[in-house]
Amino acid sequence: MPTIRFEGNDYFCAEDETLLDSLERHGVMLPSSCKSGACQTCLTRALEGVPPVAAQKGVKDTLAAQGYFLACMCKPVEDMEIGLASVSPKYATQVLAKDQLNESVVRLRLELPTDFSYRAGQFINVIRASDDLTRSYSLASIPGDDFLELHVKRVPEGRMSTWLFDEVAVGDALNYFGPSGDSFYLADKPERPLLLAGAGTGLAPLYGILRDALACGHSGPVHIFHASLATAGLYLMDELRALADGHDNVHYTPCVLHGEAPAGGMQGNIVDIPAKELGSLRGYGVYLCGDPPIVNALRQKIFMAGASMKDIHSDPFVFAPA
Numbered sequence: 383m384p385t386i387r388f389e390g391n392d393y394f395c396a397e398d399e400t401l402l403d404s405l406e407r408h409g410v411m412l413p414s415s416c417k418s419g420a421c422q423t424c425l426t427r428a429l430e431g432v433p434p435v436a437a438q439k440g441v442k443d444t445l446a447a448q449g450y451f452l453a454c455m456c457k458p459v460e461d462m463e464i465g466l467a468s469v470s471p472k473y474a475t476q477v478l479a480k481d482q483l484n485e486s487v488v489r490l491r492l493e494l495p496t497d498f499s500y501r502a503g504q505f506i507n508v509i510r511a512s513d514d515l516t517r518s519y520s521l522a523s524i525p526g527d528d529f530l531e532l533h534v535k536r537v538p539e540g541r542m543s544t545w546l547f548d549e550v551a552v553g554d555a556l557n558y559f560g561p562s563g564d565s566f567y568l569a570d571k572p573e574r575p576l577l578l579a580g581a582g583t584g585l586a587p588l589y590g591i592l593r594d595a596l597a598c599g600h601s602g603p604v605h606i607f608h609a610s611l612a613t614a615g616l617y618l619m620d621e622l623r624a625l626a627d628g629h630d631n632v633h634y635t636p637c638v639l640h641g642e643a644p645a646g647g648m649q650g651n652i653v654d655i656p657a658k659e660l661g662s663l664r665g666y667g668v669y670l671c672g673d674p675p676i677v678n679a680l681r682q683k684i685f686m687a688g689a690s691m692k693d694i695h696s697d698p699f700v701f702a703p704a
């Protein structure tokens with residue numbers, strides 16, 4: 383049974399238990415969000431001992447070489463001493479505005495700290511100060527905006543999302559660290575066609591990426607597909623239509639699974655729609671965000687339609703299991 387030393391105390395890790403679960407079992411809460419190795423909120427540093435290979439999958443080579451690993455993916459095979467990662471500074475900010483975008487999505491605009499820089503499409507990790515609960519939220523703003531924008535879906539019984547949705551108010555302080563994520567616009571091929579697709583609050587990073595591409599002078603066609611179960615679940619339709627009206631190369635398609643589609647939209651499964659509408663996707667730069675099953679299914683369809691895997695950027699909103 384490997385021993386984990388953290389802040390001067392020793393904890394035993396049971397067989398087949400992750401380091402994150404073991405510490406939680408002992409009442410020690412490390413920052414964590416998705417518990418699946420996707421969000422990297424639980425990035426931790428090995429001060430002694432070697433983390434297993436699986437715990438460094440997806441961690442940047444430069445960080446892995448310094449002993450950083452993901453606590454949620456680490457089933458220790460030897461004694462380890464660990465320290466909290468300090469690669470992302472924490473920021474204290476304030477809620478500037480809060481608006482409901484539809485029945486279950488709220489938009490939070492946060493003060494932009496002067497020393498914070500990010501790429502549109504990245505995400506931050508919001509921390510609730512009362513208990514250090516941490517969750518990832520994508521940025522819908524672009525670096526030129528003088529605020530940070532988040533779109534938060536209210537998950538029934540979700541601890542962070544219901545708190546942000548129901549309790550956090552304009553003027554409240556909010557802490558976060560980041561940014562993270564490598565799904566952002568690359569300005570190296572301004573003429574290439576782009577496909578942006580996602581459901582629900584998957585629109586948040588896509589909205590940032592779309593506006594960033596336009597701000598960078600992207601001249602190739604940009605197709606954005608935003609899906610929901612029904613029209614009531616769509617949001618920012620006016621803003622997206624205005625962007626499409628103002629730019630010949632922007633094409634916006636709202637998609638609904640059930641009921642009549644809104645004007646200019648489509649009824650059907652978002653997983654099938656982009657490839658059906660656009661035909662061959664060879665040469666496309668692709669961005670997929672939102673619920674993991676939809677992102678994964680879209681990735682497959684889009685690859686089958688000719689897009690190269692290296693050009694498909696995705697940010698599944700992986701959530702922690704119950």
Ligand SMILES: Cc1cc2nc3c(=O)[nH]c(=O)nc-3n(C[C@H](O)[C@H](O)[C@H](O)COP(=O)(O)OP(=O)(O)OC[C@H]3O[C@@H](n4cnc5c(N)ncnc54)[C@H](O)[C@@H]3O)c2cc1C
Pocket residue numbers: 415416420421505517518519520521533534535536537538539540541542543544583584586587697698699700701702703704
């Ligand atoms: C990279 C990344 C970016 C993200 N960006 C956004 C974003 O921009 N906007 C946004 O709203 N969310 C986003 N998320 C999801 C977000 O981090 C939280 O997982 C989500 O808000 C739920 O947290 P919670 O504390 O409210 O729920 P929890 O208290 O963690 O969960 C409560 C219960 O609900 C279940 N659950 C949680 N989420 C879902 C879900 N989506 N569907 C069904 N069941 C669920 C859990 O398994 C659990 O049983 C992102 C996640 C990642 C990894």
